[in-house]
Amino acid sequence: MTSDALNQPGTPLTGALPGFTAPSFISAPRRAVTSAWRKTLDSDWPRRYRLRLLASDSAVVIASVASAALVPLTPAGGNTASTLAEWAIPLLVAVSWVIALSAHRTRDVRIIGSGLAEYKRIVGSSALTFGLLAIAFQALDIHRARGFFVAVLLLGLSGLLVERRIWRSWLARRRAAGEYLSSAIVVGSPRDVEYVIEQIQRNPDAGYRVDGAAVDTITPPGSSAAHNIEVHSQRVLIVAGLDDVALAARTMDVDAVVVAGQPNSDERFIKELAWQLEGTRAELVLASRLADVAGPRIHFRPVEGLPLVHVELPQYEGGKHYAKRIFDATVAAIAITLLLPLFLAIAIVIRRDSAGPVLFSQQRVGRNGESFRMFKYRSMVVDAEQKLDELRGANEGSGALFKLRNDPRVTRVGRVLRKFSLDELPQLWNVLVGDMSLVGPRPPLQSEVEEYERHVRRRLFIKPGLTGMWQVNGRSDLDWEESVRLDLYYVENWSLTGDLLILWRTARVVLNGSGAY
Secondary structure (H helix, E strand, O other): OOHHHHOOOOOEOOOOOOOOEOOHHHOOOHHHHHHHHHHHOOOOHHHHHHHHHHHHHHHHHHHHHHHHOOOOOOOOOOHHHHHHHHHHHHHHHHHHHHHHHHHOOOOOOOOOOOOOHHHHHHHHHHHHHHHHHHHHHHHOOOHHHHHHHHHHHHHHHHHHHHHHHHHHHHHHHHHHOOOOOEEEEEEEOHHHHHHHHHHHHHOHHHOEEEEEEEEOOOOOOOOHHHHEEEEOOEEEEEEEEHHHHHHHHHHHOOOEEEEEOOOOOOOOHHHHHHHHOOOOOOEEEEEOOOOOOOHHHEEEEOOOOOOEEEEOOOOOOOHHHHHHHHHHHHHHHHHHHHOHHHHHHHHHHHHHHOOOOOEEEEEEEOHHHOEEEEEEEOOEOOOOOOOHHHHHHHOOOOOOOOOOOOOOOEOHHHHHHHHOOHHHOOHHHHHHHOOOEEEOOOOOOHHHHHOOOOHHHHHHHOOOEEEOHHHHOOHHHOOHHHHHHHHHHHHHHOOHHHHHHHHHHHHHHHHHOOOOO
C-alpha cells in the first residue's frame, strides 16, 4: 500500500487488525505531520549508542587488564606454564568480562541514561565474572593470580563506572537538545495524558519524545483545539481514539506506546492493546499511578493470572536511619577538618566586607517539629531581619517561602557566598551534632511550619538536610509546590545510595552556581 493511500480516511492499514481504520478527523493533516516525524525521527540511535558503549567498555577492560598484568602471574609448574599464564589469564579475563557485560544487557536502551539499573548491572556482571573465574583458577591451582585479580577488578570496575557516567552526561546533553529520544504515543484520559506528557517534558532523561496522543474521549471536529493537547508550550496532536492506538503506532512507526493509568472501564484494554501491537516495533509501557514512589519500594510478585505489585510503606526508624547518622557524622567530621583553612578565609573576607558578626544563627524546625539553632555565614547586612517587613510586598516566592532575586539586604561578599552555597558550610556543625543530615528536606522557619498544610508536615518526619533534592533540581528557582513535592518524595524514598548521588549532583550544581540568590 502506498503512503498516499494511507492518508485516505477510513483506509485500513496493511497488517492491521480487522476493523481498525484511520480516524477521519486526523487524516487531513497527516501527510504534513508524517513528513515532520520522518525528519526528526532517528530510529537507529540505540544501535549506534550501544556500539559506542561496546567500544568504550572494551577499551576500559583492555586498559585495566593490561595495567594489572604487571602483577606477576606464576602458577605452580615450569616455565612453559608460566609463560602460558602470562598471556592466557589476562586474555581470558578480558574476553569473559566483555562478554558478561553484553550478556547482562548493561547497554539495554531501557536502562541507559537514568536510574541506577545500568550501574547495578555493571557491578553485578563484573562480580559474577570474577567469581566464576576465581573458582576456575582455584581449581587449576593458579594461586598467584590473586593479586592480578584484585588489581584488574578495582581498576576495571572503577573505569567502567566513570566511563558510563561520562557517556550518561553526554547523552543527557543530547536529549536536552531533542536528540537521542524514542518516539512515543501517550494513551489514556486527557487528564492522565497531560500529566504523563508534563513529566516527560520535565525529565528528558526518561528518553521519550511524545509525537502523539490517543484519548478515550475525542471531541468531534469543530475547532483546532479538539485535535490537540497543550502542555505548557508543547502542543501534542491527538492522533487516535482508544480503538485506533495500534493503527496509529504502526503508521507512525513509534518506539513506544505509553498507557497512562487505566484509560477506560474495559479491564481487557491493555491486554488487547498488547496483542494488537504484536508485529510492530513499539514496546508497551505502563505509567504507574503510584505517584512519587521510588523503584526500590515497588516489588513485583507474579501470580498466575494476577500480577501483584507490592509497595513498601516508608520507614522512619530502624537500621537505615542509624546507618545514615553514622555516615553523616563521619563525613561531617572529615569535611570540617579538611575545610578548616577555607572556613578561616571566608571569615576574614566577611569581616573585611561589612560590619557585623561572621556567623548568622537562626531558629529552624527539625525532625518531629523540634527547634534547633542553625548556623550560616552571614551574607546579609546586620539588620536584615528588621528590614524583612519592608520587602514582603516585593516577594517573588510562593506559598510559605520568601524569595527576592535582587534582595538589597545581601552584601557584596554574600552574593558570592550564596551563588556557590559557601554560606551553608557552617551547617556541617549542625550535621555533626545531629540537628541536621547531609541530605534531607530544606530546614524551615517556624513561621513557615505554621502555614503548612497537613500533608506538608510530613517533611518533618526526618532531619532537614544541608543539601537535598531541592538543591539539585533548581534551588531558589523552584516554586513552593515543586519544592514540597521534591521534599516529600525524598522523605518517603530516601536511601544511602540516593544520598551519595545527591551529594555528587550537589557538587556539580554548586560549581555551576545556577538557581542561587
